[in-house]
Amino acid sequence: MGAGRFAPSPSGELHLGNLRTAILAWLFARSTGRSFLLRIEDLDRARAGSEEAQVRDLAALGLDWDGPIERQSGRLDVFAAAVEDLRTRGLLYECYCTRRDIAESPSAPHAAPGAYPGTCRELTEAERAARRAFRPAALRLRTGVGQYTVTDTLHGQYTGIVDDFVVVRNDGVPAYNLAVVVDDHLQGVDQVVRGDDLLSSAPRQAYLATLLGAAVPEYAHVPLVLNREGRRLAKRDGAVTLAALAEAGVGPEKVRAAIMASLGLPGGPPREALEAFDPARLPREPWILPPLTTDL
Structure with missing residues (x-):
């Protein structure tokens, strides 16, 4: 078990x-x-x-x-290895958007409310270089789905948005959605119990787990x-x-x-x-x- x-x-x-x-x-x-x-x-x-x-x-x-007691700060090399794996498979791209940019940008056609609109997804190298001169880049996951379904002990089947979410912040720190998936996999965690305010993040994390070859845990959002x-x-x-x-x-x-x-x-x-x-x-x-x- x-x-x-x-x-x-x-x-x-x-x-x-x-x-x-x-x-x-x-x-x-x-x-x-x-x-x-x-x-x-x-x-x-x-x-x-x-x-x-x-x-x-x-x-x-x-x-x-x-x-x-384990601490995430002791596993930066493991997070970096997961990021490199995603990068070599072409699953990451640089993003220079601020929260204000995202809030004020028009949504992509048929995009779910609140989803990242893909502003930086297809920038050319020249466009990236120009933006890089003014703002460090975050790294976003180039997702292949728009939504994903997880099973929750208390909520049943839950389908949520899976947009191109951030996996490394623009200060170089691994984002929560990446770190929690890698940590749970490394520690053999197959049951995640947490507050139901985090239910909407479960589809993103479950989808990322599948990309990293990790099993999706059982969820219970209380x-x-x-x-x-x-x-x-x-x-x-x-x-x-x-x-x-x-x-x-x-x-x-x-x-x-x-x-x-x-x-x-x-x-x-x-x-x-x-x-x-x-x-x-x-x-x-x-x-x-x-x-x-x-x-x-």
Whole structure:
């Protein structure tokens, strides 16, 4: 059997939405006999102390993981090899567009809303050289499909846009869609559990996996945690991290109990919920966060 994983970015403390997803990823993996891996996706700028705080919070909720913690920053050579493979097969091209350029450009005929319009796809070498003098190039994947279908445990068949997406940013850093596919393949991850705000990225990643000779993982995109106004949870919503809740007198056991109750599961350590865990019975709607400091 393969592995599941939780892969946060070390940009700050985990909020309750992140922690709920981590618990779900752990339950999905452990209930199917998979290993559970912790990977730190640190290709973007990391905030000092964030990784340590995240690891501490996950452990405080009763989660464990197999093997050492992996970090994306230690695999730049592997990402570079994947990029070179795509390049030698003629599957990459330079792109000089800014986000504003893309937003203001007319869409290609019959292109899906939000898809990259292909502005730089067929530039000549002279045109590329002229643009290169003013702006470094990102690298985009020259895709051969307009959409791709994945199977999700909670959402069923999902078909989404696969445009010419960026695989290397114009600062030379591997883009998320490339790094996550390569990492999952290298680590033997065949089950991806994450927030359903990332469902739309799954078709791009699954398609790229097929190009790189990697197996497409099983997906489960789980509902988010929202504030009382129905917006995605953020730290500005108040006491939404374990540290902030602890300052308000709410310990990790009570936080875990609330998260587990929102999933219809016993409120003790996650291991005690394995027998009761059934993906088919999970809520399909977002969890509207109650005022924890008074309701717990």
